[in-house]
Amino acid sequence: MDVFDHYAPFIQNYIYEHNWQTLRPIQVAAAEEIFETDHNVLLSASTASGKTEAAFFPILSEIYEEPSDSIQVLYIAPLKALINDQYDRLTDLCVDTNIKVWRWHGDVAQSQKRRMLKKPSGILQITPESLESFMINKHMDIPRLFHGLKFIVVDELHSFLRSDRGGQTFSLIERISKLANINPRRIGLSATIGNLDAASKFLGAGSRHATVAPKVQNDRQVWRLSMEHFYQTNPQAASEDFDPAEIVEPKTDKAPALADPGIGYIFEHTRGKKCLVFTNSREECEAVCQELREYCRYNHEPDRFLIHHGNLSPALRETAEQAMKDEDSYMTTCATATLELGIDIGKLESAFQIDAPFTVSGFLQRMGRTGRRGDPPEMHFVMREEHPESRTMLPDLIPWSLLQGIALVQLYIEEKWVEPPEPNRLPYSLLYHQTMSTLASSGEMTPAELASRVLTLSYFHNVSQDDYKVLLRHLLKTDQIQRTENGGLILGLAGERVVNNFKFYAVFQENEEFSVHAGSEELGTIVKPPPVGDKIAIAGRVWVVEYIDRKRHQVYCHGVEGRIPAYFGDVPGNIHPHILHRMRKILNEKTMYPYLMKNAKARLTQVRDTCNIAGLPQKQLINLGGKMWAFFPWTGSYAFLALERLIRIKCSDRLNLRGFNSSRPYYMEFAMDATEEEFFKILKEEAAKDFNPMDLVYPKEVPVFDKYDEYLPDELIRKEFAESVLDVKEMKGCVAQM
Structure with missing residues (x-):
């Protein structure tokens, strides 16, 4: 089809005004699916490939000729900053039309929200948490507001694939569709989807439309990529005469305290440029920003560093975003995942990543922040490590972050592999949340009616009616819900206190x-x-x-003035087994990867030599002297956790195990009386048995993992941990191959 001719006149004008010569392949493919079929569509293409326009050019063309007194397009995004960014882009696109663009999140003025409620139309942009609030507080308005809803666009779909937040989002989509008696098409957008079939299934769950993911030939991508390693004090891996003064020349007596070569490297290589520095936690983000600002002070340079993370006020976050968009600004922003997703922050020259992220998806998203104006994406990994002490044991001599960073890069280069969706099999925490949300929004209903509303949501397809009865009985007992004289269920006093707190809208864990x-x-x-x-x-x-x-x-x-550590709460990371498999392979290879810099090459050579002498990675159990051993399973975080439990609960007595210590998911250390052969014989025997995963939960343990676990009966918490957190299947396969 001639896609351009199908676009509305204002879209055609927009294309002319921006001097586009051609449409990109993803834009043509999306238009053909949206104009000619009634399918849900997953648009997966590289960062800055025009996915937003690919989706919205045909969607806006479809609604342009058919004005409605209802919201016609619901756009769901994981971050307020992304909504703000896309709001500006869509408002600009719709400037000469009657199509209204509304945004709804915690930072939007009440006056704007009231106007939307009074005259709903066009596009509503919203976060999952604000949609939850909407569902509870504007329940009676849902049919009026959404009766003409045609499309639901889920941006950065990959960020919803492996969490209860994704389950919440798609449960809300189903609930709104039922309440407003509509059947909207779903359009998913992402730059980092590995398994298109699995992601399509996730996007379409509970929808009456078929879901397709058009495969388009992306242009061959060129990356500018480097990875360097720094010990936090000299000497460095590559040479003994490495001098941090080569990186940053101190101009005061205090400078030696600052001589962290890795931070100095970032300081020097961001001068006169607009860059991002990514860290894996808010604490590290604060520490790095403080240190970089001290380098400015000690070198009598103006402060050129900003900061952006989820605990900062909206004003400070928006200041950083605006500075990033300013073409004449050469500031560098220290950030966490808050700037990982699709905010267009102008022409960035480089991204720096301190240590390895947990996922291939995170690496790709972070690198994709750069290279948006015709230049290749550019990323520089900075791996930092303390010098080992003379008595350090083998496991601590391995630069795990360096191996992990190489593995993330190689998995995508070699296999185009990205973490697949992980639909939580028994999401009881979210089940509690959606049960309470349903009662809060709809009022009294019978147990059967409540079950039919909640258990039929696609995300809960593995939850049995018996489990739901256990949950409801517990909620009655703890006054989360109560029974009326008519036998119906309503929120109890304890439940009211939970639901009436604004933090109820979010299902991700929050600290006080x-x-x-x-x-x-x-x-x-x-x-x-x-x-x-x-x-x-x-x-x-x-x-x-x-x-x-x-x-x-x-x-x-x-x-x-000064520097101190920050604390915002724990930041857990779940690393996929495939990443650990590739890390093991790195130790076995002789390849020197082209993006490694001088110190990183030397450090990799060192660790390969060290491991080769010890027998790693072929041997997985290494004697550290006497009866002390180190065990390297080379599997993911949750399979590692299951293996840890198997050894401690089922093998401990037979091995006479003691002094157990683990650094998840890399290695375990322990003392035992068994030989290497006896260890593997006992381990394989126990793993091969047909045991209940509940056997790997300690007798009185109630392992609270998710936000609302505290309101669940102990038996469901234990069951979810055993069957959804502990990856027993992967663990058994891992042991069988040892």
């Missing part, structure tokens, strides 16, 4: 947070404020606490 203020400026939030007079780190600076208002959860402070 205090907002931090310096004068009239709100800086962001922290967890567990220290006593008055102590220091805190936030917004890349250090502050002294003046006063804590525990009732209102507010902290007041003033700024000082």
Whole structure:
């Protein structure tokens, strides 16, 4: 079909005005599916390939001729910043039309929200949490607001594939569709989908439309990629005469305290450029930003570093976003995953990644922030490590982050592999949440009616009616819900307290947070404020606490110079087995990967030699001296956890195991009386037995993992941990191959 002719006139004008010579393959494929079929469509193409236009050019053309007194397009995105960015792009696109673009999240003014509720039309952009709030607080308005809904666009679909947040999002889509009696088509957008079939199945679950993922030939991508390794003090791996003064010349007496060569490398290589520095946690983000700013002070240079993470105030986040978009700005922003997703932050020259991310998907997204104006994507890994002490044992001599970084890159280069969806088999925490949300929005209903509303949602297809009865009985017992005289169910007093808190809308784990203020400026939030007079780190600076208002959860402070660690709560990372398999292969290869820099090459050569002498990676059990052993399973986080349990619960007595210690998912250390042969014989025997996964849960253990587990009966928490967290199948396969 001639796609251009099918576009609405204002879309054609937009293309002319922007001097587009041709449409990209993904734009043609998307238009053909959206115009000519009634399919759900998954659009997967590289970053900056025009996916947003690919989806919205035909969608806007479809609704342009058919005005409605209903929202016609629901756009769901994982981040407020992404919504704000796309709001500007869509508003610009629709400027000469009657198509309204609305956004709805916590930072949007109430006056705008009231206008949308009064006259719904066009496109509504929203986060999953705001959609949950909508479902509860605007329940009676849903049919009026959405009766003409034609399309639901889910942006950055990959970020929803492996979490309860994705389950929540698609449960809400199903609930809205039933309530408004509609059958909208779903359009998913992502740059980092590995298994298209699995992702398509996830996108289409519970929909009455077939789901397709057009395969398009992307242009061959060129990457600018480097990976360098730094010990945090000299000497470095490549040479003994490495001098941090080559990187940054100190101009004050205090400079030696700053001589962290890895940070110095980033400081020097971001000068005069617009860059991003990614870290894997908010704590590290704060520490790195503080240190880079100190380099500026000590070198008498203007501060050229910004910071962006989820605990900062909207004002500070938006300041960083605007500076990134400013073509004349040469600031560098230290960030977490908040800038990993599709915000268009202008022409960035480079991204730096400190240590390895947990996923191939995260690596691709972060690198994809660069190279958006015709230049290749550019990323520089900076792997940091402390010098080992003279008595350090073998497992601590291995630079795990360096191996992990190489594995992430090689898996995509060699196989185009990205983590597949992981539909949570028994998502009881989300089951509680959606049960309470359904009762809060709909009011009294019979147990059978409640079950028919909740258990029929696709995400709960593995939850049995018996399990649901166990849950409801527990909720009645704990006053989360209560029975009326008519035999119906409503929220109980304890349940009201949970649901009426604004934090109920989110299903991801949150810490109890205090907002931090310096004068009239709100800086962001922290967890567990220290006593008055102590220091805190936030917004890349250090502050002294003046006063804590525990009732209102507010902290007041003033700024000082210096550096201290920040704390925002734990950041767990789940690493897929395939990544560990590739890490093992790296130790076995002689290949020197072309993106490795001088120190990284030397460090990789060192560790290969060290492991070769010890018998790694062929041998998986290494004697550390006497009866001490190190065990290297080379499997993912959750299979590793299952294997840890198998050894400690089922093998311990037979091995006379003691002094057990593990660094998940890399290695375990322990003392035992058994020989190497006896260890593997016992391990294989126990793994081969047909045992219940519940056997791997300690007798009185209630392993709370998810946000609402505290409201669940112990038996369901234990069951979910055993059957959904512990990867027993992968573990058994891993042991069988040893």
